[in-house]
Amino acid sequence: MALSLPFIALSASDVTLKLNLSKGDQAKFSSSTEQVITQTVSGMQQVINQNQVYEYTIAVTEKKDNGNIMATITFDRVAMELKMQGMEMQFDSNDESDAPLANPQFIVFKAMVNQSVGAIISPLGEIVEVTDVDKLREKMTDGQAQLEQMVNSLVNEELVKQIFEGAFLAFPTKKLKTNDSWSESKSIENQFTLNTMSSYTVKAITNDEVNLSVSSTLATVPGNKSNLQGMEVTYNLFGTINGSIVVDKAKGFVTESVLEQNINGSIAGDMMGQKLDIPMSIASKTTTKKIK
Numbered sequence: 001m002a003l004s005l006p007f008i009a010l011s012a013s014d015v016t017l018k019l020n021l022s023k024g025d026q027a028k029f030s031s032s033t034e035q036v037i038t039q040t041v042s043g044m045q046q047v048i049n050q051n052q053v054y055e056y057t058i059a060v061t062e063k064k065d066n067g068n069i070m071a072t073i074t075f076d077r078v079a080m081e082l083k084m085q086g087m088e089m090q091f092d093s094n095d096e097s098d099a100p101l102a103n104p105q106f107i108v109f110k111a112m113v114n115q116s117v118g119a120i121i122s123p124l125g126e127i128v129e130v131t132d133v134d135k136l137r138e139k140m141t142d143g144q145a146q147l148e149q150m151v152n153s154l155v156n157e158e159l160v161k162q163i164f165e166g167a168f169l170a171f172p173t174k175k176l177k178t179n180d181s182w183s184e185s186k187s188i189e190n191q192f193t194l195n196t197m198s199s200y201t202v203k204a205i206t207n208d209e210v211n212l213s214v215s216s217t218l219a220t221v222p223g224n225k226s227n228l229q230g231m232e233v234t235y236n237l238f239g240t241i242n243g244s245i246v247v248d249k250a251k252g253f254v255t256e257s258v259l260e261q262n263i264n265g266s267i268a269g270d271m272m273g274q275k276l277d278i279p280m281s282i283a284s285k286t287t288t289k290k291i292k
Contacts, residue, residue, distance in 0.1 A: 013178060015205055017171040018123050019252035021069050025060040027253055028076065028292035029167045039267075039280035046085065053079040054163050055291070058119075067123035073164050074116040078109045108140040108151050115139050117160055125168045125252060130157045158189045166288030169200075169212075169245060169254055176202050176210070192226045192235040194218050200245075209246050214259070216241035231269050239263030239282070248290075255290040 030053065037048040055077035062070035079092040091106040093113045118131035137155050141147040172182040181201045188194040198216040205211075219238040226233055243259035263282040270276065 013205055014175045015177075015210055015249060016175050017210060017247060017252060019069060019121060019125055020250060021060045021063065021252070023060055023063055025251070026057060027167070027290055028055065028057045029164070029288060030055045030291050031163065031166050031286065031288045033284055033286045035282065035284040037280065037282050039278050041278055049083040051081040053077065056164050058164065058167060068128065069121045071119050071121060072116045073119055074114065075112050076114075078112055080106070080109065105150065108147055108154070111140045111142060112136070119164075121168060124171045124173065126170045127161055127165055127168060130161050133157050133160050136160070166257055166286065167254055167290070169247060171252070178202050178205055193221045193224055194237070195221065198241070206249075208249055209255070210249055212245040212247065214241065214243050214245055218263070220265070233267050233269035235265070235267055237263050237265035253290060254288060257288045259286045260284070261286070
């Protein structure tokens with residue numbers, strides 16, 4: 001009797017990751033970041049603890065012929081906590097009392113809730129473009145000129161993208177099997193430019209999920225100058241990111257990721273003729289989960 005090999009079971013170990021979303025698809029996510037910044041200024045050590053939580057809903061409004069997804073991202077909740085030098089501030093948009101409005105800088109985040117931006121995402125999970133950020137800023141400032149400078153520094157296309165990009169992952173074009181890897185390099189524009197090189201490895205493939213590990217290195221551009229509160233400074237930072245990512249095999253969403261980031265270095269500048277060199281370290285843990 002001839003032996004029949006289980007061909008289907010063997011080929012199921014391969015997977016081609018991509019977004020398989022249709023008009024009307026929705027998913028809700030939570031992204032939380034716990035961060036500790038330690039810096040030394042004029043010989044005095046400062047420790048800043050800050051936590052942020054964003055909950056948002058991604059709704060697919062259209063799927064183009066080229067496979068690109070048009071989506072709206074609506075911010076459902078914003079929560080923040082800041083502790084530094086004996087001072088403590090908290091904010092949660094779910095708090096119905098007047099407590100969130102006690103600190104004026106949180107008023108703009110209260111206005112962020114229930115507002116939306118648009119996004120174009122490629123079939124391979126790359127966020128191609130973020131739109132309507134100017135409209136979001138207008139809602140957050142509500143015509144108050146004194147808030148514009150702060151909101152403009154806190155809300156731009158890159159920063160908004162960083163809030164919800166944890167729901168997506170830029171996939172390779174090749175088929176993947178367990179232990180396969182691929183790499184990605186990109187630049188993150190914030191107060192300074194941060195170049196990253198990431199390596200993703202497939203740890204396991206199940207019927208429903210693809211489990212990945214990620215390891216990244218990151219560094220600022222040598223000599224690249226930025227503006228910090230009116231002072232020209234140079235960021236000299238380098239670090240690593242390590243973590244795990246779970247991808248929904250059918251839809252292509254990231255259903256859960258845990259990323260731990262460690263950055264070390266210094267900020268150098270000149271303030272009124274006085275040379276500054278501020279050593280600093282930043283330890284962060286960001287958890288993203290699909291919650292609905």
